[in-house]
Amino acid sequence: MVNTQAQKATKLALFNFKDVSIRTFWITAVSFFMCFFSWFGIVPFMPDVVKDLGLTPDQKWNSIILAVSGTVFARLLIGKLCDKYGPRLCYTFLLILGAIPVILLGLVQTPLQFLICRLFIGFIGASFVITQVHTSLMFAPNVVGTANATSAGWGNLGGGANRLGMPLIAAAVVSFGVAEAEAWRYSMVIAGVICFLMGIVYYFFTQDTPQGNFKDLKASGVKIEKKKDEVGFLAVLKDYRIWILFIVYAASFGIELTVYGTMDDYLQNTFQLERLTAGNVVLSFALMNIFARTLGGFFGDKFGKLKGLRGRVLFLSFILTLQGIMLVTFSLTTSIIVGIVFLILFSLSVQMAEGATFSVVPFINKKAIGSVSGIVGAGGNVGAFLAAFLLKSKSALAEKTAIAASQGLGEEAIKTAQSAASSAAVSQGYFMIGLVVIITGIIALAIKFSQADEKENTTKVTIDSDSELQGLKTIKVKS
Incomplete structure (x- = not known):
C-alpha cells in the first residue's frame, strides 16, 4: 500500500518503532550484524580448522584473501540492483542465498572446499551496501550521516562479536554431546540458518521507502527519488569523486x-x-563500532550543518589523516601500554573515518545512490585485499628467511626467530600502510560540490524538517 504522506525521518529516535524508518533501521542493522557475524564466524575456530583439514600456512592466508575478494564483485553488483529492484528484495535474497555457503562451510572435508566456501561467503559482505542504501532512503539529509554510520557500525560489530558469540555457540553444542573437534562445524550451520531466517524477516517487515516498496510506487505512478538511475551507470563511473571515495574507503574500512x-x-x-x-x-577493538562509527557520521552531519557539503569533506579529510598518524605511531611502539593506547586511538579514528565517508556518499549522486554506495563499498574490500597481500608477502618472506637462518638451533629457537621476523615485517607493513592513509586523507580534499549541490542540500533539509513538524502532504517552497 502506498502512503504518499509518509516522510523521511529527520531524527534517529531509536525507540519509535511505529515509524517505518526506525523499524527498517533496526532490521537492517541486525541483518548486517548477522552477515558480518557469519562472514568472520570461522575466525575463532581457525586453529581447529587448520588441524581438522590440514591447511598449510599459504592456504590459511589465501582463505583470508578470498573472504574479502568475493565481496568486491558482490558490492559492485548489489548497488546497481538496489537502484533497480529496491533494497528490500536485494537484502532478502542476499540473506537467503548467502546462508548457503555459510552452512556448507560446516560440511567441508577438504582444503579446496574450504577455500571455495570462504570465497562465496564473502558475498554477504555486500550487505553493507544495501544497509547504506536503505538507511539513505529512510532518513533526511540532516541526519542521514548519523543513521548510516550507526547502522553500519552496529552491523560491523558482528565481525567482532563472533569472537565471543561463536565459542559460546560451540560450547552450547558440545553440551548436547557433540565432540569438541566438530563444534565449529555445527556453529557455522547455526549461523547460516539464522541468516536464512533474517531473510524472511526482512521480506515481511521492511519496505523500500517511507512511502512504500519500489514495485508498488511504480504501479501507482509515484516518482521514486533516487531509484531511477537516469544518468546511467557509465556516467556514474566517470565522476572522479566516487573514485576518491573508493580510495578513501579502501584506506579506512579496508585497513580496519x-x-x-x-x-x-x-x-x-x-x-x-x-x-x-x-x-x-x-575484540575490544571491534566492539568500539558500537559508538565510534556513529561519531564519524554525527560529526559529518554537524560539519555539514556548519559548512555545508564542503564541511563534510573537511571532517573526512581530517579524521582519515589522523587515522594514518595513529597507525604509523602504533607500528613504531615497543611498549605494550603505549601500543594499546595508540591502538585504541587508531580504532576510534578508523571507524569514525568510515562513518564520515558515508556521510558524504549520499550527496554524490542522488539518482544513483545504490551504484555509488556499491562502488565505494567495494573500495573497502579492495583495500583489504591489497593490504593483506602486502603483509602476507612481507611476513612470509621474513619468516622463511628466519627459519632458514635458524636451522639446527632447535625447534624453540626456530619459533622464536620466526615470531620476531613476522613481528618486524608486519610492523613495517603497518608503517607503510599508515603513510598511504595519510596521503589519502590529503587527497580527499579534492572532493568538490557545486553551488547548486550546496543550495539543494540546504533546501532539502528545510523541506524535510518542515514536513516532520507540520505533517504536510505537499510542501511548497516560495522563492
Missing part, C-alpha cells in the same frame, strides 16, 4: 579489516601476549 585480521598474531609476536589476551584486545 586487515588490521583486525592480523592483530592477534602481531600482539602475540611483538608483545608476547597470550592468545586469549590478544584475542580480547582485538
Whole structure:
C-alpha cells in the first residue's frame, strides 16, 4: 500500500518503532550484524580448522584473501540492483542465498572446499551496501550521516562479536554431546540458518521507502527519488569523486579489516601476549563500532550543518589523516601500554573515518545512490585485499628467511626467530600502510560540490524538517 504522506525521518529516535524508518533501521542493522557475524564466524575456530583439514600456512592466508575478494564483485553488483529492484528484495535474497555457503562451510572435508566456501561467503559482505542504501532512503539529509554510520557500525560489530558469540555457540553444542573437534562445524550451520531466517524477516517487515516498496510506487505512478538511475551507470563511473571515495574507503574500512585480521598474531609476536589476551584486545577493538562509527557520521552531519557539503569533506579529510598518524605511531611502539593506547586511538579514528565517508556518499549522486554506495563499498574490500597481500608477502618472506637462518638451533629457537621476523615485517607493513592513509586523507580534499549541490542540500533539509513538524502532504517552497 502506498502512503504518499509518509516522510523521511529527520531524527534517529531509536525507540519509535511505529515509524517505518526506525523499524527498517533496526532490521537492517541486525541483518548486517548477522552477515558480518557469519562472514568472520570461522575466525575463532581457525586453529581447529587448520588441524581438522590440514591447511598449510599459504592456504590459511589465501582463505583470508578470498573472504574479502568475493565481496568486491558482490558490492559492485548489489548497488546497481538496489537502484533497480529496491533494497528490500536485494537484502532478502542476499540473506537467503548467502546462508548457503555459510552452512556448507560446516560440511567441508577438504582444503579446496574450504577455500571455495570462504570465497562465496564473502558475498554477504555486500550487505553493507544495501544497509547504506536503505538507511539513505529512510532518513533526511540532516541526519542521514548519523543513521548510516550507526547502522553500519552496529552491523560491523558482528565481525567482532563472533569472537565471543561463536565459542559460546560451540560450547552450547558440545553440551548436547557433540565432540569438541566438530563444534565449529555445527556453529557455522547455526549461523547460516539464522541468516536464512533474517531473510524472511526482512521480506515481511521492511519496505523500500517511507512511502512504500519500489514495485508498488511504480504501479501507482509515484516518482521514486533516487531509484531511477537516469544518468546511467557509465556516467556514474566517470565522476572522479566516487573514485576518491573508493580510495578513501579502501584506506579506512579496508585497513580496519586487515588490521583486525592480523592483530592477534602481531600482539602475540611483538608483545608476547597470550592468545586469549590478544584475542580480547582485538575484540575490544571491534566492539568500539558500537559508538565510534556513529561519531564519524554525527560529526559529518554537524560539519555539514556548519559548512555545508564542503564541511563534510573537511571532517573526512581530517579524521582519515589522523587515522594514518595513529597507525604509523602504533607500528613504531615497543611498549605494550603505549601500543594499546595508540591502538585504541587508531580504532576510534578508523571507524569514525568510515562513518564520515558515508556521510558524504549520499550527496554524490542522488539518482544513483545504490551504484555509488556499491562502488565505494567495494573500495573497502579492495583495500583489504591489497593490504593483506602486502603483509602476507612481507611476513612470509621474513619468516622463511628466519627459519632458514635458524636451522639446527632447535625447534624453540626456530619459533622464536620466526615470531620476531613476522613481528618486524608486519610492523613495517603497518608503517607503510599508515603513510598511504595519510596521503589519502590529503587527497580527499579534492572532493568538490557545486553551488547548486550546496543550495539543494540546504533546501532539502528545510523541506524535510518542515514536513516532520507540520505533517504536510505537499510542501511548497516560495522563492
